Amino acid sequence: MKRMRYLALVMVLVMLLSVGCSSSGGEAPGAEAPSEAGSEASTPAKTTLVYGVGVDATTMDPHFANNTPTGNVSFQVHENLTAFDDPKTMKPVGKLAKDWKISEDGLTWTFNLREGITFHDGAPFNAEAVKKNFDRILNPDLGAPRRSNFKMIDRLEVVDEYTVNIITNVPYAALPQLLTCYNASILSPKATEEYGDQYSAHASGTGPFKLGEWIPGESMTLDRNDNYWGEKPSLEKLVFKIIPEDASRVMAVQTGEVDYISNVPPFEIENLKSSGDVTVEMHEGFRTIYLGMVINRPPFDNIKVRQALNYAIDRDAIINDFLEGSATYAIGPEATSIPGASSDLFKYTYDPEKAKALLAEAGYPDGFEIRFVSPHGRYIMDRQIAEAIQAQLSKVGIKANLQILDFSLLLNMLPTGKDAELMLMGKGSPASDPDFDLTNYFTTDGTNNWYFISDPKIDELTEKQRATMDLNERYEVLQELQEKVQEELPWASLHYERQIVALGKGVAGVTVWPYEYIDFSKAKFE
Amino acid sequence: MFKYLKRRLLMLIPLLLVVSIIVFSMIHLMPGDPAMIIAGEGASQADIEAVKHKHGLDKPLFVQYFTWLGNIIRGDFGKSLRTGRPISQEIGFRFVNTIKLATLAIVIGSILGLVMGIVSATKRYSFFDNVTMVIAMVGVSITPFYLGLMSILLFSVKLGWLPMMGVESWKGWILPATTLAFRPAAMIARMTRSNMLEILGQDYILSARALGLPNKVVFVKYALRNALNTVVTVIGLQLGLLMGGAVMTETVFSLPGIGRLAVESIKGRDFPSIQVSVLLIALSFVIINLAVDILYAIINPRISYN
Numbered sequence: 106m107k108r109m110r111y112l113a114l115v116m117v118l119v120m121l122l123s124v125g126c127s128s129s130g131g132e133a134p135g136a137e138a139p140s141e142a143g144s145e146a147s148t149p150a151k152t153t154l155v156y157g158v159g160v161d162a163t164t165m166d167p168h169f170a171n172n173t174p175t176g177n178v179s180f181q182v183h184e185n186l187t188a189f190d191d192p193k194t195m196k197p198v199g200k201l202a203k204d205w206k207i208s209e210d211g212l213t214w215t216f217n218l219r220e221g222i223t224f225h226d227g228a229p230f231n232a233e234a235v236k237k238n239f240d241r242i243l244n245p246d247l248g249a250p251r252r253s254n255f256k257m258i259d260r261l262e263v264v265d266e267y268t269v270n271i272i273t274n275v276p277y278a279a280l281p282q283l284l285t286c287y288n289a290s291i292l293s294p295k296a297t298e299e300y301g302d303q304y305s306a307h308a309s310g311t312g313p314f315k316l317g318e319w320i321p322g323e324s325m326t327l328d329r330n331d332n333y334w335g336e337k338p339s340l341e342k343l344v345f346k347i348i349p350e351d352a353s354r355v356m357a358v359q360t361g362e363v364d365y366i367s368n369v370p371p372f373e374i375e376n377l378k379s380s381g382d383v384t385v386e387m388h389e390g391f392r393t394i395y396l397g398m399v400i401n402r403p404p405f406d407n408i409k410v411r412q413a414l415n416y417a418i419d420r421d422a423i424i425n426d427f428l429e430g431s432a433t434y435a436i437g438p439e440a441t442s443i444p445g446a447s448s449d450l451f452k453y454t455y456d457p458e459k460a461k462a463l464l465a466e467a468g469y470p471d472g473f474e475i476r477f478v479s480p481h482g483r484y485i486m487d488r489q490i491a492e493a494i495q496a497q498l499s500k501v502g503i504k505a506n507l508q509i510l511d512f513s514l515l516l517n518m519l520p521t522g523k524d525a526e527l528m529l530m531g532k533g534s535p536a537s538d539p540d541f542d543l544t545n546y547f548t549t550d551g552t553n554n555w556y557f558i559s560d561p562k563i564d565e566l567t568e569k570q571r572a573t574m575d576l577n578e579r580y581e582v583l584q585e586l587q588e589k590v591q592e593e594l595p596w597a598s599l600h601y602e603r604q605i606v607a608l609g610k611g612v613a614g615v616t617v618w619p620y621e622y623i624d625f626s627k628a629k630f631e
Numbered sequence: 632m633f634k635y636l637k638r639r640l641l642m643l644i645p646l647l648l649v650v651s652i653i654v655f656s657m658i659h660l661m662p663g664d665p666a667m668i669i670a671g672e673g674a675s676q677a678d679i680e681a682v683k684h685k686h687g688l689d690k691p692l693f694v695q696y697f698t699w700l701g702n703i704i705r706g707d708f709g710k711s712l713r714t715g716r717p718i719s720q721e722i723g724f725r726f727v728n729t730i731k732l733a734t735l736a737i738v739i740g741s742i743l744g745l746v747m748g749i750v751s752a753t754k755r756y757s758f759f760d761n762v763t764m765v766i767a768m769v770g771v772s773i774t775p776f777y778l779g780l781m782s783i784l785l786f787s788v789k790l791g792w793l794p795m796m797g798v799e800s801w802k803g804w805i806l807p808a809t810t811l812a813f814r815p816a817a818m819i820a821r822m823t824r825s826n827m828l829e830i831l832g833q834d835y836i837l838s839a840r841a842l843g844l845p846n847k848v849v850f851v852k853y854a855l856r857n858a859l860n861t862v863v864t865v866i867g868l869q870l871g872l873l874m875g876g877a878v879m880t881e882t883v884f885s886l887p888g889i890g891r892l893a894v895e896s897i898k899g900r901d902f903p904s905i906q907v908s909v910l911l912i913a914l915s916f917v918i919i920n921l922a923v924d925i926l927y928a929i930i931n932p933r934i935s936y937n
Contacts (some may be wrong), residue, residue, distance in 0.1 A: 163714050171671030184851075248685030253675040283781045302715055321714065321721060322887030322895075323798070348885040352780050352793065359884075360787045360795060513900060516672065535673075543671050552675050 106298045111433045128319035151630045152341040154612065156623075157348045157363035165308035167290040168242050168249045173533060173621040176287030177484050178345060180622050181327055182225075183290035183310030184199040184217055184234065190614055191616050192389070194535055195444050197281035201230065201311065211276030211574050218267040224293035225316075227311040232269040236261040237294040239271070251288045253552075254541075276572040277578050282538035313626040323347055339614075339629040355607070358383055364609040364630075367623060369604065371429035371485065382610040387431055388603045388617040391440045391534035394432075394484055396494065396597040399526050401557035404473045408412055413463035413592040414527075415453040417501045422455075423493055427486045431605050438532065438546065439590055442601075444620060445539045445580055447587040453597070465541055472502020478519075480512040491529045516605045519555040528555065531602070537620050539583055541572055547590050556595035563589055618620035632928070632935075639921050643914070648694060649923025650913045651906065653781065655696050658897075658905050665712050665900035685763035686712055699906065709903040714894070718907050722892065728798060729888035732880070733873035735808035740815030741866050747816070749864075753850065763820060770817025779810045796885040808885040811877055815869035822865045826858035859930050867923035874919070875912035 162178040164172065170176050188200035198206070202216040223231040239261045242249055262270040274282065283289065293309035308316045309631045311334065316329035321433035327343040338447060346363055350352040355373045357363045361381050367375065369385065377383050385613045397415065398405035405411055424432045436453075473504045479491035488509055506528060510518070518524050532553070534542055545551045547565050549559040566586040573579040604617055613631045616624040666683040667674070674682075683689045687698065702709055708718035747767070751760040786806060787795040797803035830836065831854055839849045878890035889908050896904035928934045 141777075166715070171669065171674075171714065245681060248684055250670040250674055250678055251677050252681065255674075305715060320718065320724070320887070322725065322892065323885070346885070347794070347887070349882050349891070350885070353783065353885060354782050355884055356780075356788050356795060360791065362787075362794060364798065511663070511898065513668045513898060516667050517662060519663050552673050565770045 113610075114312065115552055118241075126621065127229045127340065128232070134362065137354060138325040139423070143595060148284065149322060152339070154340050154342070154365060154630075155344045155363040155626070156626055157346050157354045157357050159347070159349055159351070159354065159368055161347045162325065162345075165305040165316055165319075166302075166421070167287045167552045168238075168247075168251075168292070170287050171250050173535075176535075177622050178325065179287050179290060179310075179311070180315055180345060181309055181314045182312045183287075183292060184312050185290050186218075187284045189285060189537065189618070192616060194585065195619070197285060201235075205281070207574060211572070212273050213272070214271045214280055215264065216269050216271065218269065219334065220267050220312050222340045223332065224309045224311055225330060226293050226296050227292045227306075228295035228309070230291070230311055231266050233266075234294045235269045235291060236263050237297070238291050242288065243295060249288075251286075254286070254288060254365065258532065265618060276574060278571055278574050278576075279540040282536045283364060283541070285537065288533050296451060302396045310548070314343055317342070317615040327582075330356040336627070338571075338626050342416055343625050343628075358607050358609050359512075361609060363607065364612050365615065367604065367606045367617075368485075369605040371427070371431045374429055374431070374605065377607050383610075384608045386606050386617070388432075388444050388606065389601045389619045390621065390622070391537060391619045392484070392602040393435055393440055393600045394439065394487075394602060395435070395439055395530060395532065395555050396599065397528045397530055398595055398597075399522050399556055400593075400595050400612070401522070401559075402526075404467075404475065405526060407467045408594065409444070409467035411466070411521050411597075412453075413460040413499070413501065413596045414503070415587055415594065416456045416460035417498055418453075418494060418597055419455040419497055419598065420599055422488055422497075427489050427493065428600070431485070432600035435600045437587055438596055438598055439539050439587065440601040440619075443537060443539060445462045445583045446491050447584050449584070450591050451588060457501050464502060473505065474504040474506065475526040476524065477505035477507045477527040477529070478510055478515060480515055481482065481509045483512045484531040487529060487531075490599070494529065500518070522557055529599075530555075539587070540567075543567055543569075543583075543586060543590065547595065549594075558593060558595045560593055563593065566568065592593075636925075638744045638919075639924075643917060644733050645916060647684060647914065651700070651910055652696070654909045655692075655905055658712060658900070658902055661897075661900070663900045665902060668900050675901075678867060681692060699903070708907050711896075711904045712901045713873060713899045713904070720792075720887065721904060722907055722911065725887050725889050725892050727882070727888060729874060729877060729890060730915075732886065732888060733809060733878055735804060736811035736877075737815055737866060737870045738872055739808060739812035740869065742818055743812065743816040744819025745823055745862070746819035749850075749855065749859050751820065751824045752827035752831065760824075762905075765825070767817040767820045770813045771821070773813070774811050774879065775814065775877075776883055778813055779807070779880055782810055783883070790861055798886060803884075807823070807880050807886055809883055811873060811880045812918060815866070815873070819865055823858060823862050826861050828856055830854045856888055857904060858929065860927065862928050863923055867919050871916040874915045903918040 137506065158174060158313045160174050161174040161252045163172065164175060165175065165179060165182065167179040170179055172604050184200050186200060187197050189298055190196045190198045201219055201222065203219055205216045207214055220231060224230060233355040239258065241247060242252060242255055243258065245594040247630055257275055259272045259274040262272065264270055268625040290306065290310065296307050297304050297311040313333045315330050317326040319325045325345040329338050329341050331337065348357055351370050354366050355369065355377060374385050377385050398411055400406055418433055424430060424434065437447060437450040441448040470509060477495065479486045479487055487518045491507055495505045519528060530613055532542060532546060544567050545553045547554065547558055555579045563586065566582060566589060570582040570586060572577050573582055604621065606617060614627040618624065664686055666679050668681050687695060699709065711721050712716055714868045746924055750762045754760055774860040775802055783806065784796045786793045787909050794803050796805065825868045836849060836853055875890055876887055881891040889911060893905065893908040896908060
């Protein structure tokens with residue numbers, strides 16, 4: 106008996122470790138809600154909206170945030186100098202800044218700030234506050250994980266109380282877009298000074314909601330900011346309730362225990378639509394799901410093989426069979442709805458015969474064997490899609506040995522380029538601008554260049570578009586750049602994910618942005 | 632007894648040290664660099680180095696271990712790498728949730744299991760016995776994950792009787808606790824039944840009956856009391872398993888507990904958080920076993936620890 110007991114202890118520990126290593130949680134936002142809230146759904150005076158999300162925010166300090174669910178929560182509380190005008194047009198406009206102008210040499214950006222805004226803790230919003238925020242982001246001792254995204258910013262200068270200059274070390278055309286990222290949110294300098302790295306528990310922004318009670322892993326309650334400078338929210342409380350299991354989240358909106366959910370699995374759409382009070386919506390998204398090929402060694406060093414792979418994939422089957430139509434056919438790395446993304450690129454269609462012919466031309470008439478990796482639970486139906494692709498590739502003679510791995514392992518493994526030739530991954534667009542993505546993924550020194558692409562023309566065009574301040578001229582360079590990337594073809598772009606959300610009875614006024622931010626500031630019950 | 636207790640409690644220290652060393656080496660052998668995960672997708676090498684430096688992950692392993700140990704002894708559990716919050720804040724209420732859930736489940740499981748086991752043993756091969764044993768078989772085999780989803784579907788979605796989550800109200804605990812109680816109930820029922828049957832076949836039961844003792848006395852005083860010895864071990868074992876093994880139930884019912892935290896921490900390679908949660912699970916396991924040993928002595932006077 107005694108031995109059995111220790112055996113059992115070892116079993117528990119091994120089980121925990123293996124569960125933790127093998128599966129990975131879906132990416133979705135998180136939060137709290139008194140369970141009774143849903144049962145009173147029919148009362149007209151309902152002013153608490155409960156939003157069921159898959160994961161909790163890791164921090165309420167956006168300078169330290171590194172994932173979209175966390176950014177999504179932070180955006181309810183914090184605001185940036187700039188924001189986008191509309192989910193359809195995605196043009197950068199002023200938010201905390203009224204407007205801005207650029208100097209002749211393209212290095213100095215002068216932002217005119219809105220006046221009379223205060224942070225939740227009462228600190229005034231002004232040029233000094235903006236400067237302190239960027240000093241914080243850029244301070245190497247702070248260890249902010251995304252500091253290098255802002256490396257083109259040299260310094261900030263306070264011109265007067267409501268005017269601030271951002272001086273870059275190179276001309277950088279996409280600065281207004283970059284400033285919309287959650288990592289560039291403006292926090293109360295009083296709170297950051299007082300709480301330092303524990304700011305998260307005392308978050309204080311200028312946004313429509315204030316941080317209320319936060320029970321990690323369970324829920325987060327945001328209260329209406331009654332002093333909000335813009336249109337005050339009609340909700341009194343916005344509750345993020347964390348429901349890690351997809352199936353439970355779907356049932357929670359059916360029972361009315363939550364009013365809103367995102368990351369709805371596509372196969373639940375029909376089920377939800379048939380359950381009376383629930384409405385399902387699909388919104389455009391900027392995330393591209395792709396197959397990345399390591400191109401610095403055989404077999405993918407041959408362009409014909411890369412083209413063959415593009416012809417061997419039946420994208421329509423994936424979109425219709427696995428995603429229930431909740432995705433858009435991809436023609437290139439950038440989702441075509443991103444401003445500056447090209448919608449005029451060669452479209453690869455399913456043609457296994459052509460794929461075989463190209464493989465034969467490349468010297469692989471009998472195909473070849475490769476290692477193929479994919480995460481599980483990171484992107485919508487990722488595992489199932491990877492398995493379908495494995496089957497499709499086998500039809501043209503490519504034997505792909507699929508390994509499903511934890512996302513965190515992939516993040517460690519892909520930069521070495523040693524353990525796989527093919528990968529199924531996804532790319533979001535945090536700044537909603539091609540610059541960020543094309544630089545990170547396709548330039549020689551790009552942080553996400555897991556394909557070992559090194560093309561002087563791509564590097565040169567990337568630099569050029571960044572320094573081209575005229576919008577139309579820049580779009581032309583971007584077009585050329587994307588054509589060049591497609592010519593080199595390190596990816597087989599598969600599809601652009603759409604965002605599937607479900608709304609409980611009476612919910613209206615929620616805006617779903619394509620960069621995976623859901624805005625509740627105008628949400629209400631009808 | 633007191634001496635024995637003292638010795639057992641003192642033995643906890645080396646045991647926990649060994650567990651901490653094993654866990655520490657295991658998490659550092661695991662592939663996956665926490666700094667890369669904290670920095671996230673798209674971070675540059677410089678960003679990753681900055682994160683490493685900030686959290687002391689660039690120091691040699693033994694330095695990291697002894698720094699951690701020294702802090703623990705001083706009562707500083709460190710900060711979570713993922714959230715930056717103090718570990719004590721992360722773990723405290725989750726541990727309480729898991730204790731509540733596991734205790735509720737084991738109480739429900741024990742009552743159900745004992746009743747089912749005893750009645751089955753006394754009415755061997757009856758209809759009740761057959762049905763109970765089929766239920767017990769299903770209970771051992773079915774995963775709490777599936778059982779949990781199905782009970783939500785039935786009691787929350789279709790019938791609307793019970794909430795599917797929420798720890799603020801007692802109602803929110805009913806579904807998770809009964810779901811989690813299913814497997815221990817099945818194990819306890821099977822164990823009680825087979826033990827009772829074995830003991831009922833012993834010579835001393837026959838003697839008791841021959842002496843004309845009423846059935847009730849034979850059952851409760853002679854059979855059940857002897858059968859309980861093993862059953863208590865099973866209950867202790869099950870409770871220990873529930874402390875760390877309620878992950879699925881915690882996930883399905885959106886209940887933040889220590890098991891879920893351990894799994895999430897492992898996924899995020901959140902070393903300080905993994906260490907403390909696994910140590911706590913191990914500690915509860917050992918303490919439950921100690922309690923079981925003490926219960927032995929109370930149930931069975933032949934066992935003495937002096």
